[in-house]
Amino acid sequence: MTIHSESLDIPVDGETIAGTLLSPSPKVPGILFVHGWGGSQQRDLARAKHITGLGCVCMTFDLRGHEKTESQRRSVTREQNLADLLAAYDKLVSHPAVDTSSIAVIGSSYGGYLATLLTRQRPVKWLALRVPALYWDDEWSLPKQALDRQRLSQYRLMTLGPGDNRALAACAEFAGDVLLVESETDDYVPHTTLMSYRSAFVCAHSLTHRIVDGADHALSSDRSQKAYSALLTAWISEMVIGARLDRYPHHSPWYS
Template identity: 55%
Template sequence: MGIRLESIDIPVASEQIQGTFLAPAQSLPGVLFVHGWGGSQEHDLARAREAAGLGCVCLTFDLRGHERHARQWETVSRAQNLDDLLAAYDWLAGQYNVDGDAIAVVGISYGAYLAAILTALRPVRWLALRTPALYKDEHWDWAKRRLHEDPDLVPFRNRRIAWQDNRALGACARFAGDALIVEAQHDRVIPHAVIESYLAAFQNPRSLTSRLVRGADHGFTDKASQKDYTGILIKWLTEMVAGYREDALREKMQERKRRAQAGG
């Protein structure tokens, strides 16, 4: 995200005084929200409004198998939902006022699992995963609902999985941006072992932040948990965006200094 910085002359009386004009560039950070299985974009709208207040361009959307496409609930696959996410990402990144180098993806549960995989396919600077789900790689094109018929799914989630053995975790291992993982204290869907697998998968992130929301269940169904999660996410996004803007300004100032020195 660029910062507009230029030297200016300001007329005063019969002379001119020198100034430096700084302003945000027209391109802004983008934030893409991905809801969980059985959810909808409605779950993210309040947080998207707060992120927009930070000066971000935000997009929420409904995965197929939900809302308008609820008739596909029993048949939609992970492959199709990943295509949905890719289409939403490309739409957001293609907007004239979105900085393609400053895109955040915020995922919940199944949406967080897809978001992790997305990072291997598209540039993502910031990745926020709330109670991320984890699935085996096989049967990628099966209906997502069928995956839960596997008697080994629960045992699979209750053991530590190496990043080399899973597509989503492998994407996390290659992710070089900033990551946030939020865990629910009383999650009966995603056990702590899954969170441990995700945390261990991040090999070389720019930063990795982990937070536990006490009292929360998997769906963050009570208002206090929702408020706590929103606070964590917005605080983290604020720090990430502010840091990126400061770095961009510092780079501009250094470049200006180099040019001045080169010119004499």
């Protein structure tokens, strides 16, 4: 927590004595949620409301090609969706209560992929990626829906590094705290992809990798949803609210 310090004079018996007033900073962390392909902000709202209660400004939004703009699903590109994310980020940090040096981005699947690319263009202190998807660099301006799904499945089974993929290159440059969440029975984003991401975070201040037992890609069961929510809330409390890792890195239960 940032502390604001103010020097002041205290009148007493016609004289003044010096004092210092310490108070919590009126600024609080900002947290941006990025949903996956085929999802919506509705999936993040419950978690966002809970985390807001911890003392943060949270924001959810719908990428183009979803919900009210679903008619664009077949034409929207990764380039356009990254522009959506940049616009949402800029809107969040414009809020007067947000500490612009304390921004967390929480991305799921396709949203996790976009979140890594965001870190190259905007300051991000904390990055939480749930089952982050991975896409090749070429065909960037091709409609996302038109990407070859079979090729994607094969691509995600490859062991890749920062020199092979620009999302992984962004991970290699990221110096903040990272949470990677894997689903044990994921058919879309395999363990190999998670390991490519994990290996790429060579400069991260801390890296936490957790697996939700028995969970599929979409967290279809209530048990999986609750497990992920509990995990995310605990990490947010540790990293964003308490910021204990910054002060006592070797005493944090999340240090790994």
